[in-house]
Amino acid sequence: xxxxxxxxxxxxxxxxxxxTDLISADFDYVVRFQGGNNAGHTVIHGDTKLALRLIPSGVxxxxxxxxxxxxxxxxxxxxxxxxxxxxxxxxSCDKLIISCDAHLIMPYHIxxxxxxxxxxxxxEIGTTKNGIGPAYQDKAGRTGIRIQDLLDERIFREKLETAxxxxxxxxxxxYGLPTFTVDQIMxxxxxxxxxxxxxxxxxxxxxNAALRDGKNILFEGAQGTLLDIDHGTYPFVTSSSCCAGxxxxxxxxxxxxxxxxxxxxxxxxxxxxxxxxxxxxxxxTGELLxxxxxxxxxxxxxxxxxxWFDAVIARYxxxxxxxxxxxxxxxxxLSSLDTIKVCVAYEADxxxxxxxxxxxxxxxxxxxxxxxxxxxxxxGCDITGCxxxxxxPENAQRYVEYLEEKIGVRVSIIAVGPDRNQTIxxxx
Numbered sequence: 001x002x003x004x005x006x007x008x009x010x011x012x013x014x015x016x017x018x019x020t021d022l023i024s025a026d027f028d029y030v031v032r033f034q035g036g037n038n039a040g041h042t043v044i045h046g047d048t049k050l051a052l053r054l055i056p057s058g059v060x061x062x063x064x065x066x067x068x069x070x071x072x073x074x075x076x077x078x079x080x081x082x083x084x085x086x087x088x089x090x091x092s093c094d095k096l097i098i099s100c101d102a103h104l105i106m107p108y109h110i111x112x113x114x115x116x117x118x119x120x121x122x123x124e125i126g127t128t129k130n131g132i133g134p135a136y137q138d139k140a141g142r143t144g145i146r147i148q149d150l151l152d153e154r155i156f157r158e159k160l161e162t163a164x165x166x167x168x169x170x171x172x173x174x175y176g177l178p179t180f181t182v183d184q185i186m187x188x189x190x191x192x193x194x195x196x197x198x199x200x201x202x203x204x205x206x207x208n209a210a211l212r213d214g215k216n217i218l219f220e221g222a223q224g225t226l227l228d229i230d231h232g233t234y235p236f237v238t239s240s241s242c243c244a245g246x247x248x249x250x251x252x253x254x255x256x257x258x259x260x261x262x263x264x265x266x267x268x269x270x271x272x273x274x275x276x277x278x279x280x281x282x283x284x285t286g287e288l289l290x291x292x293x294x295x296x297x298x299x300x301x302x303x304x305x306x307x308w309f310d311a312v313i314a315r316y317x318x319x320x321x322x323x324x325x326x327x328x329x330x331x332x333x334l335s336s337l338d339t340i341k342v343c344v345a346y347e348a349d350x351x352x353x354x355x356x357x358x359x360x361x362x363x364x365x366x367x368x369x370x371x372x373x374x375x376x377x378x379x380g381c382d383i384t385g386c387x388x389x390x391x392x393p394e395n396a397q398r399y400v401e402y403l404e405e406k407i408g409v410r411v412s413i414i415a416v417g418p419d420r421n422q423t424i425x426x427x428x
Contacts, residue, residue: 071250204252
């Protein structure tokens with residue numbers, strides 16, 4: 001199995017955890033290359049569902065080395081609790097390695113994240129308030145604190161003093177919030193060094209050496225293409241590079257090492273939080289999709305907004321990620337519908353867009369009208385037992401082939417239910 005990047009091709013929540021869990025057994029390393037504990041991947045261990053927020057899903061397999069890359073921002077409290085949860089469940093984290101260059105999420109990042117969202121009011125971005133954005137701000141501003149700094153008490157104190165000189169003024173004078181002391185944070189954070197020390201590595205060196213030894217790597221993305229800091233529906237995005245291009249920068253492995261890019265899409269589309277959503281359904285159909293699909297955020301528990309599949313977005317994701325394959329998830333959720341719509345273009349101010357518009361203001365609800373094509377459904381047919389493409393009802397087959405035609409990328413994996421075995425492979 002060649003080295004592969006797995007990315008969300010919508011607004012996140014596409015079912016990346018299940019697909020990673022399914023295919024990662026074929027790899028030697030699974031690498032998280034961006035994001036932080038604002039992402040949630042649900043994986044199955046025996047009869048238990050586990051929600052992983054930071055540690056790569058490959059930790060479920062004994063032969064895999066899970067890697068937290070330099071592009072990730074790490075809350076050591078979450079890391080510690082996740083390691084404890086897994087090990088209590090009989091899943092070893094002994095092979096987990098963490099980049100020495102990954103940045104730390106500090107308590108003041110979390111406080112500032114929540115304060116900024118509150119200040120924005122009805123214009124809020126819809127962050128998880130876990131401090132992700134402020135941590136990336138400090139990284140870009142070259143004032144961040146990295147994993148390696150936590151292992152040197154003198155350096156950690158110096159950097160913390162410098163950070164708090166400014167952060168405390170912002171917390172106090174702008175937001176009227178409590179401030180932090182250096183000793184307070186050091187007392188909480190220094191014990192995490194003992195968890196991190198045996199797992200810290202120069203991961204770019206480790207991964208490139210593995211490639212030279214003929215090992216295969218799966219780069220596991222978080223969030224989705226439309227939440228990418230550069231290519232998403234800005235400003236309603238996350239603060240990292242969610243697209244396939246983020247895998248090299250977030251891991252230290254060059255782009256020539258990547259052979260395949262697998263984009264994950266739902267058979268419909270959802271998003272959590274604020275921002276434009278051209279095909280959103282604020283009716284009974286939207287409620288039905290949310291109920292049958294169990295559409296609640298893994299991390300936040302927030303209800304997801306639901307809508308018809310958007311082929312404009314899927315084509316855009318195919319382009320910016322260079323998708324070679326698609327995994328289509330939750331096809332079974334559509335089994336409760338008589339007919340199914342797919343958005344093939346947008347109409348705004350007399351202009352038709354069959355590509356993602358340059359100005360994102362075009363896709364706000366008051367401006368845009370989705371142009372749909374309607375397909376017959378397969379209502380009443382239980383497809384959760386299908387294991388080959390030919391076993392699917394004819395209309396379900398037609399729907400998959402229709403999406404392939406509209407996106408221009410082969411659907412290589414089809415999920416027909418939440419369990420690992422409820423999957424159809426088509427040439428993966």
